[in-house]
Amino acid sequence: MQKRKLLIGLALGLASASLSAQTLIVSAAASLTNAFKEINTQFEKAHPGVNIEMTTGASGSLLQQIQQGAPADLFASADQTTMDRAASQNLIDPATRTDFVTNSLVxxxxxxxxxxxxSVDALKDASIQRIAIGKTDTVPVGRYTKQALEASGDWETLSPKYIPSDNVRQVLDYVARGEVDAGFVYRTDAALMADKVKVVATPKTHAPITYPIAVIAATKEPAVAKQYIQYLSSDAAREALARYGFGKP
Incomplete structure (x- = not known):
């Protein structure tokens, strides 16, 4: 009898824990993958009962998924333009929008x-045939690249050499494997493969690279989502972001 009561109590306890568990879905720009994996683990430890699921990819593609009803509680974009689109479509809670890191184009x-x-100018050499860039309609690093090359007057000149890529990590992989002659990525991504790629230039003629994050308007976990944004300013999170090369706005 005592054993039966113990089993019933255990079952009720497990059921209660299951009911109290919260899942937070973070939709984040591909360049945040490594840093956010570490931060997600930290957050889960600091908030028992919260489980974080993360979807990563090009910011524009992630926004398209959210537009089509894909589940998400938070959206972290690699640029302001994509977040502006989310705001204009009432997909985010504007009061929660926060710029939390900066980056550099290399x-x-x-x-x-x-x-x-x-240098960028050297890309015009005939020996350079393939340049990987992010797709400018969906990949923020592609738009930053276009801005930089338009400012230098090289965008149209180099266009026959472009190899459009689905996200910044694909650009990085192309260069790391030697499948292209050069590519434009974020400094944080280049640092992940410092043994396979080398930075040769840091264009400055583009909009500042700041990453915003915001709570999705349709979230079922608004309180926890807001706590996550607040956590990004904690010492532990800032240390993790800095370790992966991200700057502070």
């Missing part, structure tokens, strides 16, 4: 390459 080449590319 030009990279394969580390084992014999290429003498040392």
């Amino acid at each position: 030009l990279i080449v394969p580390s084992q390459s014999e290429s003498k590319v040392e």
Whole structure:
């Protein structure tokens, strides 16, 4: 009898724990993948009962998924333009929108390459045939790249060499594997493969690269989602973001 009561109590306890568990779905720009994995683990430890699921990809593609009803509680974009679109469609709670990190655009080449590319101007050399860039309609790093190359007068000139990519990590992989001669990524991504790619230039002629995050308007976990945004300013989260190369706004 005592054993039966113990089993019933255990079952009720498990059921109660299951009911109290909360799942927070974070939709984040691909460049945040590694840093957010670490931060998500930290947040779960600091908030027992919360389980975080993360979807990553190009900011524009993630927004399209949210527009189509994909479940999400938070959206972290690699640019302001994509978040502006989310706001204009009432997909986010504007009061929660927060800029939490900065980044830099860099030009990279394969580390084992014999290429003498040392500047953006060098991309016009006939020996440079393939340049990976993010798709400008959905990938923020692609838009930053276009802004920088338009400012230098090279956007149209280099267009026959472009290899459009679905997100910044794909650009990084293309360069790391030597499938292209060069590519434009964020400094944080280049740092992840410092043994396979090298940074040769840091264009400055583009809009400031700041990442906003906001709570999705249709979230079922508004309180926890807001706590997550607040957590991003904690010492532990800031240390993790800095370790992956992100700056503070």
